[in-house]
Amino acid sequence: MQNMTDKRWYYNAGKDNDTAVSTRIRLARNVVGFPFPARLSVTQKEEFNQQICDAVKGMTVKGKRLMTVKMDDLSEKQCYAMVERHLISPEFAASRQGRTLILSEDESISIMLNEEDHLRIQVMQSGQAVEDCLETALELEKALSEKLQFAYDERLGYLTACPTNLGTAMRASVMLHLPALESKGAVNSLANTVSKIGLTLRGSFGEGSKADTSLYQLSNQITLGITEESAAQNLVSIADQVIQKERDARKEAEKIVIEDKAYRAYAILKNARLMSFKELGSLIGILRIAISNGILTELDNQQLTSLIFDTKQANIALCNKGADTPAQRDKVRADTVRERI
């Protein structure tokens, strides 16, 4: 595919990347003296953005420089491609007036300006990297707090537009690929269990409630009365357990059955001329199970992850002229898979 930048964060190998696809931390912050974005006019939003951009100018986080992009300057395709890469929220892409995105070149660090809150700081990394992401997010937050006064209350913590985010205003999540647990039908009961300890497990990338690619997000729910570090530790300990359960489940089937499925999946990926994202997702799931069992070990888990981020519809349409219909995109997707695997 043309224009595909291999500098993006998801090309870097991460810890536990056989199961953990990526980690994301989001911190919501609001600046004292301004109403929340829903109550700012476009002009006010632009003035506000200018202030923040000035504060961020020349700032580097973990050696990465930050750039600014006015959402108005982007095409719809570019915006939806960003949504697919989890860089911005669908809501942020839907209404772009008066909104600005600050981001690092590898897209691992970003700040959405005037989403629901004034600032949504976000850090992403491959694999299970909750602690690293939190450290980076807090470093950026600290640098910003030296230039901006964030709305804060002793009892309620960081003040946010939605009361559900009060406190740390932090959402941390790990995206997990759980093909084996899903085929065992174990995901629902797992989701029930984690909900009792303040976490949620939900389908990711799927259009409905079910994850049609076996990808799930495990994230924290509680934000008030818990420190960022404790919430992160809870998430890590549960993510580790889910990862272990998935690994165990991958080894439950008979070796010959796994082998048969793996080579069939591999043959399709190597030869198909049309491929939907859903099909790709389920075939990648089979390959991950295979790699866990010592089959097709020449394949790289990180390469599989990058396919997930690069081949959703808007990203394909953006990088390939004439990939505007589903059938055309299925062709490009199949070509890309054959090239890379």
Next chain:
Amino acid sequence: MKCQKCNAAEATAYIKQNINGKVTEMHLCSDCAASLGYQGFHNVVNPFEIFSSVFSPERKSVSSAKRCSKCNISFAEIVKTGRVGCPDCYTEFGQELDPTIKKIHGNAKHLNNTHTTLQSDEPTIEQLQNELQKAVEEQNYEQAAVLRDKIKERQAE
């Protein structure tokens, strides 16, 4: 089980109604449930909608018209959108918001781990140190002593 209304899609919602003792039960698909007005089973978007029952009718009518003196949002709008208008709303509508916040978060109080207060009116330690240096250079020792104490005080915080 198929949806009792359209008879096509799989029923995913079970609705039991009790109106004046008359109980009716329905199994519906998500589309038909939505078309009949049974929404919001899965998408929890507005925390106030779910918890609106905590506002008693009298109190609601009194509070609805009340507006935030900073951003001018009315309490009715907050309940409708599920979002407050500005940071000061949490103080202005403290009483009204408290039950909702308690329903979401329990009696929890924020554990501060990261926040350092930045007082815009007060100079930073760095600024004070610069001033101190300037005072010393100008041999203004009285002023320098005051600044030194201020810096010490701030560093101890």
